[in-house]
Amino acid sequence: MADTLRDLAERCTRLLGPESVISDPVRLRTYECDGLTSHRASPGLVVLPETAEQIAAIVRACGEAGVPYVARGSGTGLSGGALPRTDGVLIVTARMRRILDIDIPNQRATVEPGVINLDVTRAARPHGYYFAPDPSSQQICSVGGNVAENSGGAHCLKYGFTAHHILACEIVTPDGEIAELSRDDPGFDLLGVFVGSEGTLGITTKITVRLTRLPETVRTLLAAFDTIGKGGDAVSAIIAAGVVPAAIEMMDALSIEAAEAAVACGYPEGAGAVLVVELDGPDATVEHQFAQVERLCREAGAFEIRVAADDTERALIWKGRKSAFAAMGRISPAYIVQDGVIPRTSLGEVLGRIDALSRESGVRVANVFHAGDGNLHPLVLFDDSVPGAQERAETVSGAILDLCVEHGGSITGEHGVGADKARYMPRMFSDDDLDTMQMVRCGFDPAGLCNPGKVFPTPRLCGEVPGVRKGPHPLVAEGKADLF
């Protein structure tokens, strides 16, 4: 294997130049994990290409050598989707960060995959437009990563996920071909298959995104409740009244404490939960609905409501919410960011069960969530210097996902399955379901070299009869792969 990687390193150096190939162990290790630090693997080789042609050449070289490869953007993913392979190549798109075109008449922009999410909005804003998907990491996450993970964000309640904002992708297929997938293509919606495939179907090299017109008015309020339950009631009441806010976000006392320590956001003292509600759209509609939301919050028991008077105050309200994950570092040495979905109507019950889980196990759980669409982000806190603490935290974390599935929800809302949740897939899907998905994947990547080990719980590869495994895997038999 070492020889194969060495040959590949030489080949990549010829293709890209020495400044774009990393092969010494100390530097390689800095790429050992993305935003999810509980999974680590030092890549065999890191390459930093700058063009689609270079990526295609690298993918072809990997294919010929039978070496697996993983694409990585800014390395902020939270499911280990960009977890490298020790025996493989990590293809980093951080240097492909040109905004190629801002096409205002057609409300679209074309960017390279390494372009930072927020930079698309920065480029479009002077024209009165923005890029709607807004993950909390939007200041650093890459658009290529957003496509791979079908990333969401606070405002996806009204505007939809990344998938709803991608018009076309140029991709390098696992065959090493450069292909164009477009929303306008007749026939199968291959773009729909590709977005959210977590880097298992190819590597995107150019993305055309939809730009959304900046709303005429944005109004934001912060409502404080003494319990999470009352906050949840307010959310249900708002949705039931037919209001579709741009965002409804909830944070519990523990997450408020962390955010306060990190960014001094000045949320009301003594709050058991805060709700951030943002409405946007035409002036008249927003004014009308805003009054309605304020009233509904009060009726649900809000003890304090703050309305952002200007952009600075709005930014401060959001700052607490957007920094909440990373701010956990202030109150806990380590934590697991969980991502699950439940029907909105089960909010109160599931949160109660999470609280019980936390009390029984002695593991602290902070809750931050996109309340409008039932997307929970429980943050399971632990001290990684205490032996066994991480295992206990992971048990709680897994039990939370069981709760989500049990209530008719999902094991991931927006962070993806990646390396972290592959093992939970059987809790949601039968073997037949998984085999069917696997067959789609094999249609793109018959050799199983493109981000292997992600999404699917067992390392089934193509050429294998779905569902039933008899005898050694064909690739294992040929000596091309190992099953661990």
Place this chain on the structure above:
Amino acid sequence: MTRPDELPEPPEPGTETVPEVPSAVSMDDLLSDCVHCGFCLPTCPTYVLWGEEMDSPRGRIHLMQQHREGAPLGDAMVRHFDACLGCMACVTACPSGVQYDKLIEVTRAEVEAEHPRTWTERAVRGAIFSLFPYPRRLRALRGPLRAYQRSGVPALVRRSGILERLSPTLAAMERLAPPSQKAPSLPERVAARGGRRATVGMLTGCVQREFFPGVNAATARVLAMEGCDVLIPKRQGCCGALSLHSGRAGEARAFARRTVETFEGVDVIVVNSAGCGSAMKEYETLLADDPAWAARARALAEKTRDLAEFLVELGPRAERHPLPVTVAYHDACHLAHAQGVRSQPRALLAGIPELTVKEIADPEVCCGSAGTYNLLQPVAAAELGDRKAANVAATRADLLVAANPGCSLQIAQALERQGAPLPVAHTAQVLDASLRGHPAATLLAR
């Protein structure tokens, strides 16, 4: 020649060459604060340039961790630490409160103690650190520099590229050297105008004092016009900022002790150079393990104020005359990121009638000056300078305002290289012109 009164006591050989981690700081605790979220990446100048993990704060912290776990400080690792500008933009961006400033300071000291530098590196560093922290040596250089700048030689030298071949650092120094001007010496005491509101000590700095004497004069006048008795001790030396930010902790401590002594008699020390102010506010940590000095260092750190910070705390009293000019305000990293002073200079500028303040795009990204960085890493520094200059030029301002001598030299030179030269002034000089009722042209003529 230098006079003894300017020299700090040199650290005794062997005693301070391995700067221990100050006891107040546990490297392991500092490292464990990082949760690997990546929010620091887009504000890191070298990540912006090269897009590599090892040249981002997150990656450098990972390298530090590897070093803690036993990986040697090899050439590759040191290269990435050396490439860090120490701009602290990551400290501002970090939601987890990682104290990267402390991490890199300790790491740089470890590098200087453990990593053998090449002969050229040692020579270049030796030259820089035996020149810049010594105002008299800088002054001795001014005469020859002026003669050189007035001759036809600079154009010839630059065309020939001879310095580049000899040493990129030398070439950077040649390019960055400001037009040498006569430095009026300041009296030891400038009396308050009108009723006295405060008595303040003033740090004159090294580069500031020798190459931007007008800034110090303006600072003293502004403070006096705002009702401050200004004490300017003659015997003050370097504050140690350059040494501290370059891993030369022993040298920095010697400078710090000397500065503590010099200013012990005053209630407030006003500093008009961002790098110096930030270093002085760090004295507490720097001297934490020296029982004879720890308390004195803490007291000095608590009394240190940036000029803009102090003037806003004091509140305006003197009349502001109109200055019809559009300025672009540049956030010096050691002011904005290290000291959190952002709104004060803007408020002071906005308080001047008819003056318009323009914001520079990507204000959090360093201009590449970063203490000695533009001398030691000239290529990266020049790229960052070009980016900053383009953003400054895009504001279409008539004047660039910056509060750090290094930034002023760096951006002025980058603007000139791009064929869009712009006058540069310190906040103090703009205020001075307004308080004295001078026309805007005096600022633009610089």
